Amino acid sequence: MTGPELLPAPPRPGVSTNTRGDDLYRNRLGRLFATVPFASACPQLGYAIVGYFSALQIQTMDSAHKVEKLALLHVVVAASSMVAQPLIGVLSDRTRSRLGARAPWMLVGTLTGCIGLVAAGFSTSIAMLLTAAVISHVGFNAFGGPLTAIQPDRVPPHRRGRYSTLAGLGTIGAGLLGPAIGASFATRIGLGYSLVAALILLISVAFVAINPDRDNRRAPRRPFDLATFARTFWISPRRYPDFAWVFLGRFLLCGGYYMILGYQLYIIEDYIGLS
Template identity: 30%
Template structure:
């Protein structure tokens, strides 16, 4: 204890949990006042750390999307064609099961990461656990001997994936200044939109070696969380944060979503994402069947068309996020890029609808791919801005991500229902376009974000 005149000044140990908690609260308050300050430190982020965060967001998106798309967009539809008489129906069931698994895992583990008080941080442990679970079951999905196990293993792979995604996306709220969230979101969006077609391309090129494709898909998923932990600036210990109550009642209450009356923007963002993801999955999940059954190509030529589509999508995916993410940060606007993205996406879907040919599919890949790249580059930044640095960001973003999983679930179900009822895909294109436009209407209605 030191004396200074009549004032008493107490010296605490440098690692005192009380001091660290006060510093944390001061950093959050400073970040709310100044968009350039980090919620983690209350200071501007260094250039080297900004680069590390950007690379981590990009790499994470690439790695897990390569893994999931190799399996989901190509291997599963291909295997189901070999194993069952009605693969479209089983693909729809697989979409429902995997979406339910994703829905629960994202919400639960986002909340648990908020409550984790590890010396390794609150988010890092879950990135490691999720990568292991996701990688193992992604590999098992590809080599499963029957349709039932494909559905089960893929659902468990989605649990692993969402154990990672929920805490990872919360890093935008925890550690990234508001003025560069659009850029970081763009890095993540670019990674996922590049990784998706890369995964499809990988699997389509190894169409005669499903086992090797499955091994590679599992390794990409396994690497996603582990590599990111090695790249990203080390997460500080979370052991100084107040420990949540240990009773079950408090735990259950913590899963309660934000109140609708006080969070209209939150639910508009939720509805906008749900519509956009449903529109996206209605076409993407069935692109192999669209090329074979709607366009009329056999499996071999269809694989070549999908390979070219993947390359086109990968190229345009570099353009959208590179422009829209930084531009969103410079202008401070999140909603306009979403509107542009929806228009592009809807326009792209119209091409194979009116021109059922390989060229129509290539036009879809180029235009809709660009639109989805623009959308994914600002979507996460928009959602984090809606939360306003909430201390329950993991849980709240997990709830917002329910829109992703519900959209992913509804998309294949709606398409399967349309194909069953009408015998074709024409109406599916119409419904997908309407859903994309409706999503932009919800987003434009958000009032708390420009």
């Protein structure tokens, strides 16, 4: 996702200025850097809490087939997320509103994701849980995709390394916090879902309010081409071997990671013998 710069043009590195525009730019960029770790934590916290609680819920609903049912949930959720994020990204690029291109999707996305979390807490069947998990993941992808686009939109190239680091710290922190929260509410799953949803909603709305977009209603909009969108899912490994190697490496790394993470609870219970 790409878009026009939403902040005033940054001062050149090494050039000292005291203009009001430069001060405003620095203040906005400072707020963005200070708050992005918390915003980046929101989608990951939602994913983590669904992954932790759904394993417990499925085990309660169908203990004999828990592995297969949890695998089904992970596959459906992953497939829906794989389609949702790039599609929402394309739509976000073409969104024109008083709140800008990203904020409307971030607000709707986080609200949708939180509704999915609360619904998951009330699920009484695997079908209900699966539906709620898909809703929550699609919602948090609608938040996370436009959030990622803020970097090319607003952050100058020489500051993007620091910005990416701060965003990554938020993601890692949420990955650690999710299981801790899940363990604390393992016997009160509905309450745990609701508290996490409230926390995510509060942080997300605060981030959008503190870091507002510019009104882009008069900006030109490129037409949407479904064929062009479909072609973005394929990059020739022959023409772009570096990309192919990076993709393969990330695929194997993430595949191995999630093979263990997704079934961690069942491995600990069934093979290590802990409760």
